[in-house]
Amino acid sequence: MTTLRTEGLTRRFQGLVAVKDLSFHLDAGEILGIIGPNGAGKTTFINLVSGITMPSSGRVEYKGRDITYMPAHERARIGIARTYQLIHPLENLTVIENVMIGSVFSRGKSLKEARRSAEAICAELELDRLDRDTAKLSMLEIKKMEIARALANEPEALFLDEVMAGLNSDETKQVIGTVQRIAAERNLAVGVVEHVMGVIRELTQRVIVLEAGELIAEGPYEKVSKDPRVIEAYLGGAA
Amino acid sequence: MNRNLLRILAALVAVAAVALPAFAGAYPLQVARNVILYMALAITWDMLLRSGQISFGIAGLFGLGAYASVLGVLRAGMSPLLSIAFAGAFAGLAALLIGFLILRLRAIYFSIVTLALAEIFRIVIQNLHDFTGGPEGLVLDGVILGGSASGLYWLTLAGLAVALGASWWFEKSKFHFALTAIRNNETAAKSSGIDIFRWLLATFVITSVIQGFLGGIYGQSYGFATPDSVFDANFTLLPLAMALLGGIHSTVGPIFGAVLLGLAAEWLKLQIPYGHLVVYGVIIIIVILFIPGGLYGLIKKANRASEGRKA
Numbered sequence: 300m301t302t303l304r305t306e307g308l309t310r311r312f313q314g315l316v317a318v319k320d321l322s323f324h325l326d327a328g329e330i331l332g333i334i335g336p337n338g339a340g341k342t343t344f345i346n347l348v349s350g351i352t353m354p355s356s357g358r359v360e361y362k363g364r365d366i367t368y369m370p371a372h373e374r375a376r377i378g379i380a381r382t383y384q385l386i387h388p389l390e391n392l393t394v395i396e397n398v399m400i401g402s403v404f405s406r407g408k409s410l411k412e413a414r415r416s417a418e419a420i421c422a423e424l425e426l427d428r429l430d431r432d433t434a435k436l437s438m439l440e441i442k443k444m445e446i447a448r449a450l451a452n453e454p455e456a457l458f459l460d461e462v463m464a465g466l467n468s469d470e471t472k473q474v475i476g477t478v479q480r481i482a483a484e485r486n487l488a489v490g491v492v493e494h495v496m497g498v499i500r501e502l503t504q505r506v507i508v509l510e511a512g513e514l515i516a517e518g519p520y521e522k523v524s525k526d527p528r529v530i531e532a533y534l535g536g537a538a
Numbered sequence: 539m540n541r542n543l544l545r546i547l548a549a550l551v552a553v554a555a556v557a558l559p560a561f562a563g564a565y566p567l568q569v570a571r572n573v574i575l576y577m578a579l580a581i582t583w584d585m586l587l588r589s590g591q592i593s594f595g596i597a598g599l600f601g602l603g604a605y606a607s608v609l610g611v612l613r614a615g616m617s618p619l620l621s622i623a624f625a626g627a628f629a630g631l632a633a634l635l636i637g638f639l640i641l642r643l644r645a646i647y648f649s650i651v652t653l654a655l656a657e658i659f660r661i662v663i664q665n666l667h668d669f670t671g672g673p674e675g676l677v678l679d680g681v682i683l684g685g686s687a688s689g690l691y692w693l694t695l696a697g698l699a700v701a702l703g704a705s706w707w708f709e710k711s712k713f714h715f716a717l718t719a720i721r722n723n724e725t726a727a728k729s730s731g732i733d734i735f736r737w738l739l740a741t742f743v744i745t746s747v748i749q750g751f752l753g754g755i756y757g758q759s760y761g762f763a764t765p766d767s768v769f770d771a772n773f774t775l776l777p778l779a780m781a782l783l784g785g786i787h788s789t790v791g792p793i794f795g796a797v798l799l800g801l802a803a804e805w806l807k808l809q810i811p812y813g814h815l816v817v818y819g820v821i822i823i824i825v826i827l828f829i830p831g832g833l834y835g836l837i838k839k840a841n842r843a844s845e846g847r848k849a
Contacts, residue, residue: 349729350728370728371725371728372729372730372731372732375728375729375730375731376731381729383725383729389718389719389722389723389726391718392718396715399715400730400732401731403712404712404730404731404733405730406731410712410715448730452730452731
């Protein structure tokens with residue numbers, strides 16, 4: 300079942316076309332890689348889908364419903380969650396409180412219920428000592444907290460923007476396992492932006508490749524990585 | 539210090555505050571009334587600040603409340619107590635309408651507009667001669683509660699209780715989560731389902747209701763309202779300085795700051811008449827430069843450091 304779909308999605312920033320005529324779909328239970336060189340428009344694309352940026356033209360559909368111009372907080376409520384590349388854990392809030400936010404506002408739970416479900420999610424992600432200040436967390440713990448916060452929205456579509464960046468290889472393996480597990484258990488549609496190709500290869504079933512805002516290739520990683528256009532995009536035409 | 543000890547201490551302070559008229563003369567009571575009024579305003583200013591929005595409009599809503607209450611008595615024949623409630627409602631309604639227009643603004647733009655609004659209120663009221671008495675203002679036939687010193691003190695204390703209650707409720711409810719999230723990162727807040735505009739509007743209206751309500755208490759306590767007295771910039775600047783000195787983003791900080799700065803101001807007024815405001819300014823600058831968390835922030839830091847050593 301298709302959870303999310305875009306048609307001809309375009310976003311211009313003054314003269315620059317950050318995302319151009321992009322059509323894609325993301326299915327329930329699928330982990331999709333979104334790759335491309337720096338400045339290809341990956342983050343803008345996630346911003347468009349999650350409602351942080353509004354498109355110049357085109358259409359976004361969630362479970363058959365047109366949500367092109369729906370504000371971000373409403374999208375969070377109907378089931379689209381995401382993490383951010385630059386993470387700002389909320390100061391003055393503990394780990395558990397950070398995670399609770401999604402339950403409180405996206406799901407409208409009481410603080411008590413939200414705490415209970417946040418605790419369950421943290422346990423699932425092996426995140427402990429939940430009353431700590433976020434300033435003292437390790438990078439791995441911050442990443443887990445971000446994922447936990449997104450999951451507290453109880454999403455059906457989840458976008459992870461460079462969630463592995465800054466982790467060592469053991470930690471990366473651990474998070475890959477975690478993402479695969481939560482996606483399978485919840486039948487989530489997951490979109491992953493990642494620079495490390497090893498992660499994309501292991502984690503995703505399908506990949507879309509962006510270059511200068513355009514979709515230039517689509518398919519399983521093994522196939523896409525051999526596509527001459529993709530290789531050229533990454534090597535800047537020097538090869 | 540453990541939590542129970544703090545609770546007992548807070549209870550003792552509360553009892554002492556209520557019982558103050560039994561053992562204080564007219565002058566200390568008047569000073570206490572001032573401190574309490576500014577404390578309440580400082581708390582309401584901080585409540586909005588918890589969302590990251592810096593308002594310079596306290597005096598505007600306070601003055602609006604004072605006028606609403608005095609006019610309520612003079613023109614609509616309200617009882618003084620009812621007129622104080624009316625003052626809160628009127629300021630809240632004004633904030634609701636204004637909020638729709640200005641709560642899309644952020645940072646310095648929001649601050650400047652709130653400052654301008656306070657000035658606009660003053661000028662409008664000053665020029666509605668027939669209705670508001672113009673620059674001379676309005677005088678009531680009498681002061682609320684017959685002008686009894688302890689009565690007026692308790693009335694102001696009730697105003698503080700409302701501000702404290704609201705602030706405490708903000709700390710314990712979804713407001714705490716919403717406002718902290720908005721202050722930290724609006725984009726991330728949206729992605730967690732927070733309707734930023736709605737929460738800011740609610741906070742702006744609630745804090746304005748209390749500021750108008752306090753203005754009503756002030757107007758009824760002195761029995762008059764003039765543009766220069768109730769829209770005085772001090773109603774914006776002193777609460778702001780108190781909250782900064784005591785420590786922002788908390789209920790306790792503004793309480794500390796108001797007591798310290800309020801008492802210091804009384805003392806300084808006697809030492810250097812008209813010069814005490816300079817000292818105020820210097821204190822604000824020192825706090826912003828060297829102790830941005832305020833005194834309560836320092837205490838929390840020291841507390842955390844000592845806990846760190848224990849662990």
